[in-house]
Amino acid sequence: MDPVRTEISAAGVATLTIANPPVNALGAAVRAGLLSGLTAALANADVRAIVIAAEGKVFVAGADISEFGKPPVPPSLPDVLSAVEGSAKPVVAAINGLALGGGLELALACHARVAAPAARLGLPEIKLGIIPGAGGTQRLPRLVGAAPAFAMMAGGEPVSAEKARAMGLVDDIADGDLVATAATQALRLAEAGTWPRSGAAESKFSAEDRAAFETAASDAIRKSPRMPNVAALAHAVRVGLEKGLAEGLAAERAAFLELVKDPTSKALRHLFFAEREAARVPGIGKEVKARPVASAAVIGAGTMGGGIAMCFAQAGIPVTLIEVKEEALSAGLARIRSNYETSVKRGSLTSEKMERHLGFITGRVGLEAAAEADIVVEAAFEDMGVKAEIFGALDRLAKPGAILATNTSYLDVNAIAETTKRPQDVVGLHFFSPANVMRLLEIVRGAKTAPDVLVTSLDLARKIGKLPVVVGVCYGFVGNRMLAKRTQAAERLLLAGAMPHEVDDAVTDFGFRMGPFAMSDLAGLDIGWRARKATGAKAPVADALAEQGFFGQKTGRGFYRYPEGARKGERDPDTEALITRLSDERGITRRSFSREEIIARLMYPMVNEGAKILEEGIASRSSDVDVVWVNGYNWPNFTGGPMHWAEGVGLARIVEALDALAAETGDDSLKPAALLRRLAQGGSFADKDAA
Template identity: 70%
Template sequence: MVRQEVDGGVAVLTLANPPVNALGAALRAALDGALDQAIADESVRAIVLAAEGKVFVGGADITEFGKPQQPPSLPDILDRLDASPKPVVAAINGVALGGGLELAMACHGRVAAPAVKLGLPEIKLGIIPGAGGTQRLPRLIGPDAAFPMMLTGESVSAEKAAALGIVDAVVLGDLVAEARTRALELADAGRLPRVRDRSEKLTPEARERFESLAAEAVKRDPDATNVHALVRAVRAGLEQDFDAAVAVERAEFRTLVEDPRSKALRYAFFAEREAARVPGLPKDTPRRPVRTAAVIGAGTMGGGIAMCFANAGIPVTVIETEAGALERGLDRVRGLYAGSAKRGSITEAQRDERVGRITGAIGLENAAEADIVIEAAFEDMGVKREIFSKLDAIAKPGAILATNTSYLDVNAIAAVTSRPQDVLGLHFFSPANVMRLVEVVRAEKTAPDVLATALDLGKRLNKLPVTVGVCFGFVGNRMLERRSRAGERLLLEGALPHEVDTAVTGFGFRMGPFAMSDLAGLDIGWRSRKDFGGRAPVADSLAEQGRYGQKTGRGFYLYPDGARTGTRDPDVEALIARVAAEHGIARRSFTPDAIVARLMYPMVNEGARILEEGIAARPGDIDAIWINGYNWPAWRGGPMHWADTVGLRTVAEALSRFAAETGDDSQEPAPLLKRLAAEGGRFADWKASA
C-alpha cells in the first residue's frame, strides 16, 4: 500500500490504495511503518510523500466512523509527521480532500500539480475536520480565510491554494522531483517549518473578521450542530495552544460522529454513490458516443437543458416550431449567462464559449445529426407521441431519443417509434441548469447501452442521475402527488396554509407546499389535474378565480406590489371553510408534528409501494431523489431514512388511523411497510436483503 524508494538521500513514500487512497486502517499502518523505516535509515536525509493515480488522498475512510478506531489513528500519523526529525514534503498530484489535506498540512512543505483541488468538505457530512484541520488551516491562511473554506466545504484550485498559502508552489514539470529538491533544501537549512508553530496569520484583525463570519453562520443556521462545533474548534485555536485546541477539535468531532444529523448526511452521501450502480447493468456495458445534442423546445426547461450541454462542452441545437418562440428562448439563455458573468461565477470568455455552443433552428429536421435528442415540449401525450413519430424518421441510426416528461408513460412514447430500444426518459428538474437531479427513466425496451450512456452523460453534465422505472410521475412526482393530496385534506380538516407551511419549514424544507405552489403557479397543477381527471377542491377553486400565485399577486397568499413573500388572505381562509362545509368535514386544529406526519407518512407509504414494484432499486435512490430534486433537508437523510428514524411501526399505525379517519383506503400501509413494521425492521434492512 506504500511503496518506498530511496535515492540521493531522499525516501519517496508513494501511497497506493486505489482508487482514491482513502486513509483506512491498512493504509495508515503501512504509512506508519514506512515512516519508521525512512526515519531510521541513516542514508535518508529527507522524505517525500507522494501518491499513485489521479488522487493524492480523497479523505478518511468514512465507513470507519462510529466504529472502534484501529491504530494508528490519523491524528497519530500526523503527530509523527510533525515530529519527524527529517523534513517531509508532500507532492500533491491530485485531489486532496479532508484527511488528505490534513495529511499534507502536517508535512513541512507542500507542492502541487496544476490540476489539484484541495478542501476540507467534512461539513457536508455533518462533521468537522478531526485530524487538526481546524487548527493547521487557520495557521496557514488565517482564521478569516480558513473558516469560510471549512464552512462551505468547497475545494480550491492549486492556483488559489498557492495564493492563499496552503501550498508552497504549483509545479508544471516533474512534481516528485521538485518535492525532492525542496525536501533536501530543508534538510540543508537544518530547520523544520511546522505549521503548528506558525502564528503570523493569527492576528487580532483576522480574529475579528472570523468572529463576524462565525456570528453570521450561526444566525443563518442556528440548529446546525456542526457549524457550532466548527466555530468552537477554530476559536479554540485562537485562545489555546495547539495541542489543547486539537483536543477540543477531536472532542467535537467524536460528538458529531454520533449526531443524528451527521449520520443522516453520511447516509445521503453513500446513497448518492450507490445510485450510480444499477442492478443488472454491468460496469463494462458499452457506451454510445455523445458528441452533439439537440433539444426540442426553447422554453424554460428546454433552454435550461441546452445550457447543461453547453456547460459540459457539448454543442447543442435548440429546435422550435416558430422563430418568435426560438428567439425568446435563446434571449433567456443569453440573459442567464450574462447574469452569471456579471456575478463572477463564470468569466466573460466562458460566457461567450457557452453561448457559442448553442445554436437555434426551426424544424425537427435539424435533429438529424445529433447523437442524443431530448424532447422538452408541452406535457401532453399527443404532442410527445407526434414528435417521437417524426424523430423516428429523422434521427440518425443509433441516436438516443429522450423525453423530459415529468409524469407520462415513456413506454407509450417509445411505442410510436421503430426503435424503442433507443428511447428513455431524462426527467430534468427546473431550473435544469441549476438543479442537480435527473431521473433516468428506463423504459420496458430501453437497451442497456442506452441506459449506461445516459448515466455517464448525466455525470458529464454535472448531474446526479438516478435510474427509475416507468409509472405515473416516476418516483419524485408520484410521491409528491401523495403529499399534495394530504395537504389539501389538511386544509379541509382545519389547518390553514400558513400553519402547514410553517410546520414544513420547521421540519427543514426551504419553503412550505402552499408557498411553493404560489411560486410555481397554481394554474400548472390545475391544468395537469384536468388532463388526468384529478381534483384538488381548494387549489382548483383558487385557480378558477384566476388566483395563480405570485404572478397574479394572489394565490394561497396575497403578494401586494409584487412582494415575494406572501401574507395571509382572509378570503382564502373563508373559502377553505366553505369548501370543508360543502364536503361535510368537521374542522379542528393540528400541531406542527401532526401536520408533518399527515404530509410525510403518505409519501413514505408510496415510497414503499415504489420499492415493491421495482420502480426504484433501493430506499437510498428514493432519498437521493428527494434530497436533490425536492429540497428534502439532507440532514434528515431523505423520506425513507427519516421513516426508519421515526420507527416504521409508528408510521404504519398512524397511516391506518389516517385511513380510518378519512375513509381513504390508499393511506392504509403498503404491504412492504406493514411487513417491516410487524418485524420491527427498517427500510435499510430491506435494502440489505433485497
C-alpha cells in the same frame, strides 16, 4: 501489494508512496504503512529527507468513511500526523491530485507541500455533518490565517493549486516531475537544518484576522442553525486561537467524535454514500459501454428546453435548439442570453465564458435539424399527443443509433417509445427546473430501453454536472408520484381545519425552504388545475381558487394575497373563508392541528408511497428515493431524505398512524404498503438496500 511502499534514492530521499486505489483513502492499513515507513526512514542513517506521494490521479481523497462509528483500529490518523509533524527529518507532501479531508490534513502535517498544477485541496467534512478530526482546524489556520481557513472549511469546496499557493497552503507548484520537485524541496530543508511546522505557526493570528474569523463564524452559525458541526467548527478554531495547538487539537477531536454519533452527521453520511450508490444500476455490468455523444439537439426553446441546452453548452457539447416557429426560437435564445448575462452581473460567470457557452448553442426551426444529433432531448408541452407526434417524426428523421429522450415529468415513457420503431433507443430524462441549475436528473428506464442507452445517459448526466438516479416507469416516477401524495394530504389538512400558513409554517420549520401552498402559488395554480381537469383528479381548494382566476403570484391572489406584485404572500381572509365554506359543505367539523400532526399527515403518506415504489421496483433502493427528494424537492438534507428520516421516526409508529388515518378518512390508499408493514415488524429500509 503493500498499501504504502518505500523507495530510497541515491540522494537520500525516502519516498513513501500510498497505493490504495481508487482514492487512496486513509484506512487502517494505509495509516499503519505510513507510520511504519516513517519510522524506518527515521531509523535509516542514509535517509536525509522524506517525501509522501501517491499513485494514480488522487493524492488522498480522505479518511475511510466506512470506519466511522466503528471501534477504532490503531494507529489513529491524529497519531500518524503527530509523528509526521514531529519528524526529525523534513517531510514534504507531493500532492498529485485531490487532497481532501484527511488527505489534506496529512499534507498539512508535512513540513512543506508541493502540488501538481491540476491538484485541488479541501476539507469537505462540513458536508458530512462533521469537522476535520486530525488537526485540520488547527494546522490550516496556522498556515493561512483563521478567517481564510474557516471560510474554506465552512464552505467545504476544494481550492485549485494556484489559489492554494496564493493562500500559503502550498509552497510550490511543480512544472515537471512532481516527486522529483518535492524531493528537491525536502533536501533543501535538510540542508538548512530547520523546517517549518504548521502546528507551531502563530504569526497569522493578527487582530484583524481574529475579528474577521469571529464575524464569519457568527454569520455561518446564524445561517445554519440546524447544523451542529458549524458551531463545533467555530469552537475548535477559537480554542486553537486562544489556548494553543494542544488544547485546540483536543477540542477538535472531542467535537469530531461527538459529531460522528450525531443524527445529523449520520443523515449526511447516508446521503454521501447514497449519491454514489445511485450510479450503480442492478443488472448493468461494466462490460456495457456508452455510445458516443458528440452533439445534441433539444426540441422546445421554452424555459425547460433552454435550460437543458445550457447544460450541454456548459459541458462543451454542441447543441441545436429547435422550435417550430422563428418567434419562439428567438425568444428562447434571448432568454438563454439573459440568463447568462445575469450570471455575469452576479460575478459567477465571466463574459468570456458566457460567449463560449453561447457559441455551443445553435438555433434552428424544424425537426429536420435533429437529423445528425447523437442524442435528442424532447422538452415540449406535457401532452401525450404532442410528444407522440414529435417522436413519430424523430423516428423518421434521427440517425440510426441516436438516443431519443423525453423530458416528461409524469407521462408513460413506454407509450412514448412505442410511437417509434426503435423503442430500445428511447429513455426518459426528467430534468428539474431550472434545468441549468438543479442537480438532479431522473433517468427513466423504459421496458425496452437498451442497456447501453442507460449507461450513456448516466455518463452524459455526469458530464453535464447532474446527479443521476435511474427509475422505472409509472405516473410521476419517484419524485412527482410521492409529491402527489403530499399535495393530496395538504388539501385534506385544509378541509380538516388547518389554514395554508399553518401548514407552510410546519413544513418550513421541518426544514424545507418553502411550504406546499407558497410553492403552489409560485409555480401557478393553473398548471395543476389544467392537469387535473384532463385526468379527472380533484383538489377542492386549489380548484376553487383557480376557477376564480386566482393562479398565485402571477395574478396576485392564490392561497395567499400578493399586494402590488409582492413576492412573499400575506394571509388572505377570502381564501380562508373559502376553505371554511368548503369544509362546511362537506360536513367536516374543523379542528386545530399541532405542527407535529401536520408533519405526520403530510410525510407519512409520502413514506408509504416510497415503500410502494420500492415494492414495484420503480426505485432500486430506498437511498435512491432519498437522493431524489433531497436533490430535486428540497427535502432537508440534515434528515437524510424521507426514507432515512422514517427510520428515525420508527416504522412501527408510521404504520400505526397510517392505519388510523386510513380508518379516519376512508382512503384505503393510505393503508400501509406490505413492505412497510413487514419492515415495521423488525427490519429497515437500509437492511433491504443491503440485501
